[in-house]
Amino acid sequence: MPLPMRRLAAAPSLPAVHPHDSPAPPSVRLRRQHGRVSMERSSTTTSRGVSCVMASGKEHAATTSGDEKKGGLRGKLKKVVLAYSGGLDTSVIVPWLRENYGCEVVCFTADVGQGDIELEGLEKKAKASGASQLVVKDLTEEFVGEYIYPCLRAGAVYERKYLLGTSMARPVIAKAMVDVAKEVGADAVAHGCTGKGNDQVRFELTFYALNPELKVVAPWREWDITGREDAIEYAKKHNVPIPVSKKSIYSRDRNLWHLSHEGDILEDPANEPKEDMYMMSVSPENAPSKPEYLEIGIVAGVPTSINGKDLSPATLLAKLNEIGGKHGIGRIDMVENRLVGMKSRGVYETPGGTIMAAAVRELESLTLDRETMQWKDMLALKYAELVYAGRWFDPLRLSMDAFMETITATTTGSVTLKLYKGSVTVASRKSPYSLYREDISSFENGEIYDQADAEGFIRLYGLPTRVRAMLEKGI
Structure with missing residues (x-):
């Protein structure tokens, strides 16, 4: 029977985002339906002028605010794609980016299966915070098929227990952000990760690997906001609607x-x-x-x-x-x-x-077999460490993945x-490829395994042990 060789099928490529001819581009929401990607557009428009790159690469003329022309408190960026959740932190980041970098902000939300509740009302929140556009992409099949399944196949577990749930999600989100940045003509990306966590590393290593020319902005490492109360005050000062939701204690x-x-x-x-x-x-x-x-x-x-x-x-x-x-x-x-x-x-x-x-x-x-399983287990530890550390696109992980796929x-x-x-x-x-043979493993004598052969095997296998003992005893 021939050995099955199979590669995980790549998820369908996502179409580019095309702006309408309205003064501001609408929210774009991508959804998978029966294995294909469909695109829904909102007819909502605003008076805020934006600059969007068409699929042809030609720029759509638009007006910009005074702040966006002269730059911000910390420098000048043209357009930033922000990883956006709709919570307090990312809602505040939108005006902070505009104020400090004089840029247009495109919010991006990845659907990786977090649930519809977390995705509801995001367009309204994003635009109320000052964003010019919200892009939502359904990445669920890509997430499972191209990120979770390779880790599962490798047996990757971090520190004996952790099945890498957050670690696997960050590179698929960051990769989509790089794609969106190209689609909308952004020169920077931003995230709301704190300076104490792992996620900042996972996002930024992916950005570096896929587009090292993108500027990366991490507000939590730059701003003076130190907690929830500071964020609320900043939101009030800049007329940003504070998300109305019960704050979880976790x-x-x-x-x-x-x-x-x-x-x-x-x-x-x-x-x-x-x-x-x-x-x-x-x-x-x-x-x-x-x-x-x-x-x-x-x-x-x-x-x-x-x-x-x-x-x-x-x-x-x-x-x-x-x-x-x-x-x-x-x-x-x-x-x-x-x-x-x-x-x-x-x-x-x-x-x-x-x-x-x-x-x-x-x-x-x-x-x-025994040797293959032992090597797989040893490499799985390193594989998990690479994924945990955000090094998904490292040549080492990719090479290890090829090994895992083969074995x-x-x-x-x-x-x-x-x-x-x-x-x-x-x-x-x-399994049709099982290495287990009942006729060999049975306690009954068989033609393939003669129990008498074990005596010679033990003598040879135990020879180093026997020689050492003879040396110690002076034999």
Whole structure:
């Protein structure tokens, strides 16, 4: 039977953003429908003049404000693409960029599966803050197929527990920002990451790798705002509507792979997390008392089906999140070493990812030989470290990914898992490329393995041990 060699299919390329002939370009929202990308345009216009680059490269004439002509307090930039969430911090960054760099601000939001609630009303918020345009791109299939699946195939886990949920999302977002910057003719990109975290590194290394000519602005490393109250005052001073929402006591990051929780009582590692903090999973104690069995189909090291039904990467993960969350699967509490040097405590919910990782690992027990598995495990540690550190586009990670793809070419088959009150256990494994032979492994004598041969093997294998002992005893 020929060995399966399969590369993950690249997500469809996203179309360029084309402005209308209105005084200001509308919000552009890209959505995937049945595997294709569609583009919706809002008819909303404003009196604010902007400068947009057409797909042909010709510039669309527009007026600019006085500040944008003469520059700002810290210098002059033409146009900045800002990673935008609609929260207080990024809402304040918009006028801060205009004031300090005299630039037009294009807000960018990536849909990586964080949920529709977080995407609602973003265009109105962005323009109220002073942005000329909001661009939203649906990156969910690309995120799962081209970022999550390679890490899953590699078995990448950071510091024994962390399945790299935030780490994998940042490069796909940053890559899209570079694309948008090219589409709209921006000369700079900006993010709202603090100077204490890992995300600033992940965003900026991606910017450097894909377009080193872009200027990078990180307001939290530049401005005098030190906290929420300062941000609120700045917003009031610049007539920026403050997002009306109940502030969570936790700092959270959500995407299709996971939900992270940090801050408040979690900052003391001695405190147990409160049950009302969790959002993707029920408590194992409250999970169903009857176990559920799932058959996960796998091709070349990545999941492709659930109970015999083929699904797209994002759809499959979303379904496993639902099932795993119902059984309390995928909760971890860890103290990790941040790239910037400090330790931090975080609690993560990764229900679907935990199920996927277990399935792939169990199938590998059939399809990988001992030496290959050991090397894979050793390289997986470095692979995880590179992803955690934001070095997704490094030649080393790309080369390691090629190795992982090659050695998992035969990791094809299915694994049946038992989900029960927070636990995932294997019930069965099957593969047409299994290296397991019942006729060899059986305790009964067979034609292939003669137990008498073990005596000579042990004598040769143990020769170094025997010679050392003879030396010590003077024999």
